[in-house]
Amino acid sequence: MPPSAHPATDVLLSLFVVFVAAQVGAELAQRLKLPAVVGEIAAGCLIGPAVFGWVAINEPLSVLAEIGAVLLLFSVGLETRLDDLREVGGTALSVGVAGVVAPFILGAAWALAAGFGTAQSAFVAAAFVATSAGITARVLAELGALNRLESRVILGAAVIDDILAMLLLGVVSAIQGGGRVNVAGLLLVLGQAVGFVVLVAVVGTRVMRRSSAALDAPISAHSPLSLCLALCLGLALAAAYLGLAAIIGAFLAGMVAAEAKQRAVLEHQVQALMAFLVPFFFVVTGAQVELRQLASWPVLGALVLITGLAVAGKLLGCGLGARRLGRRSALIVGVGMVPRGEVGIIVASLGQRAGVFGGSTYALIIAMSLLTSVLAPPLLKRLLATHPPEAPAR
Amino acid sequence: MPPSAHPATDVLLSLFVVFVAAQVGAELAQRLKLPAVVGEIAAGCLIGPAVFGWVAINEPLSVLAEIGAVLLLFSVGLETRLDDLREVGGTALSVGVAGVVAPFILGAAWALAAGFGTAQSAFVAAAFVATSAGITARVLAELGALNRLESRVILGAAVIDDILAMLLLGVVSAIQGGGRVNVAGLLLVLGQAVGFVVLVAVVGTRVMRRSSAALDAPISAHSPLSLCLALCLGLALAAAYLGLAAIIGAFLAGMVAAEAKQRAVLEHQVQALMAFLVPFFFVVTGAQVELRQLASWPVLGALVLITGLAVAGKLLGCGLGARRLGRRSALIVGVGMVPRGEVGIIVASLGQRAGVFGGSTYALIIAMSLLTSVLAPPLLKRLLATHPPEAPAR
Numbered sequence: 015m016p017p018s019a020h021p022a023t024d025v026l027l028s029l030f031v032v033f034v035a036a037q038v039g040a041e042l043a044q045r046l047k048l049p050a051v052v053g054e055i056a057a058g059c060l061i062g063p064a065v066f067g068w069v070a071i072n073e074p075l076s077v078l079a080e081i082g083a084v085l086l087l088f089s090v091g092l093e094t095r096l097d098d099l100r101e102v103g104g105t106a107l108s109v110g111v112a113g114v115v116a117p118f119i120l121g122a123a124w125a126l127a128a129g130f131g132t133a134q135s136a137f138v139a140a141a142f143v144a145t146s147a148g149i150t151a152r153v154l155a156e157l158g159a160l161n162r163l164e165s166r167v168i169l170g171a172a173v174i175d176d177i178l179a180m181l182l183l184g185v186v187s188a189i190q191g192g193g194r195v196n197v198a199g200l201l202l203v204l205g206q207a208v209g210f211v212v213l214v215a216v217v218g219t220r221v222m223r224r225s226s227a228a229l230d231a232p233i234s235a236h237s238p239l240s241l242c243l244a245l246c247l248g249l250a251l252a253a254a255y256l257g258l259a260a261i262i263g264a265f266l267a268g269m270v271a272a273e274a275k276q277r278a279v280l281e282h283q284v285q286a287l288m289a290f291l292v293p294f295f296f297v298v299t300g301a302q303v304e305l306r307q308l309a310s311w312p313v314l315g316a317l318v319l320i321t322g323l324a325v326a327g328k329l330l331g332c333g334l335g336a337r338r339l340g341r342r343s344a345l346i347v348g349v350g351m352v353p354r355g356e357v358g359i360i361v362a363s364l365g366q367r368a369g370v371f372g373g374s375t376y377a378l379i380i381a382m383s384l385l386t387s388v389l390a391p392p393l394l395k396r397l398l399a400t401h402p403p404e405a406p407a408r
Numbered sequence: 409m410p411p412s413a414h415p416a417t418d419v420l421l422s423l424f425v426v427f428v429a430a431q432v433g434a435e436l437a438q439r440l441k442l443p444a445v446v447g448e449i450a451a452g453c454l455i456g457p458a459v460f461g462w463v464a465i466n467e468p469l470s471v472l473a474e475i476g477a478v479l480l481l482f483s484v485g486l487e488t489r490l491d492d493l494r495e496v497g498g499t500a501l502s503v504g505v506a507g508v509v510a511p512f513i514l515g516a517a518w519a520l521a522a523g524f525g526t527a528q529s530a531f532v533a534a535a536f537v538a539t540s541a542g543i544t545a546r547v548l549a550e551l552g553a554l555n556r557l558e559s560r561v562i563l564g565a566a567v568i569d570d571i572l573a574m575l576l577l578g579v580v581s582a583i584q585g586g587g588r589v590n591v592a593g594l595l596l597v598l599g600q601a602v603g604f605v606v607l608v609a610v611v612g613t614r615v616m617r618r619s620s621a622a623l624d625a626p627i628s629a630h631s632p633l634s635l636c637l638a639l640c641l642g643l644a645l646a647a648a649y650l651g652l653a654a655i656i657g658a659f660l661a662g663m664v665a666a667e668a669k670q671r672a673v674l675e676h677q678v679q680a681l682m683a684f685l686v687p688f689f690f691v692v693t694g695a696q697v698e699l700r701q702l703a704s705w706p707v708l709g710a711l712v713l714i715t716g717l718a719v720a721g722k723l724l725g726c727g728l729g730a731r732r733l734g735r736r737s738a739l740i741v742g743v744g745m746v747p748r749g750e751v752g753i754i755v756a757s758l759g760q761r762a763g764v765f766g767g768s769t770y771a772l773i774i775a776m777s778l779l780t781s782v783l784a785p786p787l788l789k790r791l792l793a794t795h796p797p798e799a800p801a802r
Contacts, residue, residue, distance in 0.1 A: 023645070023648040023649065023654075025471055025474065026474075026641065026644055026645045026648055026654055027645055029475075029641055030638070030641040030642055030644075030645050033637065033638055033641055034638050034641075034642070037634050037635070037638055073467050073468060074467060074468060074471040077419055077468040077471070077472075078471075080419070080420075081423075239680060239683050239684075240431050240683050241431070243427065243683070243684055244424070244427055244428050244431055247420065247423055247424040247427055247428075248424055248428075250420055250424075251417070251420045251421055251424050254417040254420055255417065260417075260420055282676070282677075282680070283676075283677075283679075283680035283683070284680075285677075286633060286676070286677035286678070286680040286681055287680055287681060287684055289633050289634050289637070289677070290633075290637055290681055
């Protein structure tokens with residue numbers, strides 16, 4: 015470090031600007047009844063090089079953003095309980111699977127038609143797949159509808175969707191990392207990704223369920239949190255070593271932590287960590303969007319097209335998966351699965367960092383993720399209000 | 409960022425190694441009945457360049473350590489309530505003031521005698537002044553002695569001590585930063601430091617006391633925490649711009665936040681943040697200690713001497729300040745104020761970064777801070793056990 019008494023002033027300034035911009039953006043978005051993430055990313059666009067240029071994305075900010083993404087996926091994992099699937103298992107499974115397959119096919123078809131190579135198309139398609147359960151869950155909770163059958167199917171399917179999306183992202187990012195697309199290489203990568211996810215998800219959750227009482231045993235007061243954070247960093251690192259995305263490991267660590275008996279306390283603690291660190295991820299993500307990339311008719315046309323495909327993929331796939339619930343309920347489930355939210359954004363930022371996406375593709379996928387997250391909630395509210403539950407919540 | 413799919417693997421590795429080392433160190437220390445901070449710094453020594461060299465202190469780690477220090481001082485501020493002073497006001501004031509003056513004189517005398525210049529000596533002396541209320545409070549809580557008169561005097565005096573130490577550190581670091589030691593410059597710096605501390609501490613706490621109910625008004629769930637973190641970063645930045653140490657601003661932000669009615673929730677949330685980020689500060693601090701600097705008889709002699717002076721300064725100053733409580737209670741108060749803990753360590757790390765301390769002075773002050781923190785608790789326990797309260801807790 016330079017021999018100055020205050021080497022940290024510049025870093026502190028950028029931390030302060032980014033953090034405050036995120037708060038202002040989130041607050042404005044929520045007053046406009048939009049998800050907070052929309053405001054945080056818009057704030058990033060504004061203060062980033064594309065518009066005002068108030069912050070440069072330096073290494074410390076990138077690392078904080080990376081840590082924010084890791085914590086974000088850890089918290090998504092923490093909401094992913096295998097038990098939630100039991101009750102609505104069959105329907106949720108078909109909704110989750112069909113809700114991954116249909117958008118993947120539509121996304122890949124668009125990417126191939128737009129002239130991307132095979133590996134790149136797979137990455138683009140992976141960004142179509144994600145579902146942000148968080149945004150839908152907030153709408154459902156606001157309307158007091160969390161106990162409706164459709165709600166439980168949506169949240170159960172989102173769990174399966176998350177697991178499948180991570181698996182898919184693992185395969186896609188490993189292919190991209192290695193650059194191999196021959197059959198043997200692909201199978202090896204697929205085997206590694208599936209093996210890692212299944213091993214941790216199955217063995218890890220069991221070990222945690224049996225031994226979480228022991229987490230309270232050590233002397234230090236914050237042991238359960240500290241141990242789970244160490245697990246999160248460790249599995250993120252393991253995923254990165256396997257050539258998968260680090261966030262996959264973080265997600266799996268969250269799933270394992272979700273089985274701990276200290277889960278409720280952990281959730282509060284992780285929320286506090288997220289309140290500090292996740293804004294760095296969204297603002298840095300937004301700051302990397304080059305708005306002028308969107309300012310041309312062909313790109314705007316493509317945005318309308320891929321947003322339409324992303325919505326249609328979930329409506330079709332999830333609606334078909336939920337068809338046994340009846341037409342209206344299937345529609346509600348389909349709309350509930352539309353928001354891509356932070357998960358789509360994370361895929362976009364991985365693609366950008368990996369050099370798969372150029373500026374316009376990155377901007378397109380971020381914009382698509384935000385649009386799906388903005389469009390779905392009001393539709394979902396209207397559908398839930400005009401369609402009373404068909405069957406009492408079981 | 410480099411166009412690789414996994415640019416973050418190296419950073420993740422160093423985060424993981426540092427975090428796990430801190431946990432292992434803290435756990436071992438607590439099993440040996442030592443404060444956790446001793447274990448975390450020792451872990452840093454071991455994994456740092458001085459011994460195993462498992463981590464290099466790169467920019468991301470330094471920034472995380474800086475954020476950890478800022479949060480640490482924010483939490484010290486959060487424990488600093490002006491109301492706590494009322495009951496034991498007079499005695500606590502004389503203990504706090506005498507407990508700052510006596511160690512400062514002894515520290516400055518040693519530094520001048522050891523050949524340091526005026527500005528450097530003032531910095532060394534500032535490291536003698538700090539009191540870690542945290543370590544003493546933990547011992548008092550363990551023994552169920554928090555309601556004893558001596559305990560309340562100690563904790564009240566620690567508040568005054570913290571405020572005076574921050575004021576002193578402000579003056580010392582500003583002098584160091586500017587390099588001016590003429591009378592006019594000194595007065596300006598003193599005026600700025602005092603003005604900033606008094607303005608924020610007096611006006612800020614009042615504004616917070618009156619308006620904290622409004623923090624719940626915004627829509628987003630984590631507003632009180634987010635606003636307090638923004639305040640923390642903002643005041644840290646303001647302090648840095650004034651040429652003071654950033655942590656002074658963080659401490660003041662904590663004092664302001666302590667007056668919020670959401671204080672209890674904030675404390676839990678800040679503890680979660682600290683559980684993640686403070687280990688980086690202690691491990692990085694330890695990793696910068698060059699152990700071989702301590703491995704010579706003259707330096708070890710100096711360590712014994714300055715530790716003796718640091719203990720004597722608090723025993724004399726605080727004992728005299730508390731003499732109206734009777735001899736044994738005054739002794740208990742004096743011993744309770746001995747641990748320097750994290751506050752002394754922060755002064756040492758500021759001095760090292762500012763280029764004031766060479767390797768051996770830095771190592772000496774870290775070692776002195778740890779020794780006082782290790783020596784005082786068992787003494788305090790014995791004194792409290794063998795000296796039942798003289799007067800019932802008022």
